[in-house]
Amino acid sequence: MCEFTQREYSCGHFRWVASQWCREYRTTHKRCEPNVTHFKYRGEERCGNCKPEAPVAWEGMIKRLEQHPQ
Structure with a gap:
């Protein structure tokens, strides 16, 4: 079974991040039941x-064409 770390954030959401893939997944890329270890x-x-x-740091460097109303 693949080993996962469960992360809980202040917003109340959870994420599961693989910490170690099992042998079967490495050969077949078929997901198995997650095993939360941390x-x-x-x-x-x-x-x-x-x-x-x-904010995008380079947004101010982009030269945009002005569109004139017709």
Whole structure:
């Protein structure tokens, strides 16, 4: 069985991250039942779906064509 780490975020969502793939998965790429071996609580973080979008650092470098109303 593949070993997974379960992460819980401050937003209340959970994620399961593979920490070790089993031999069967490495040969067939067929998922088996997950075996949660570790738990991590990330109370200072929100999951990727709940995080606010970070501003794009290079947005100010893009020269956009001005569109004139007709």
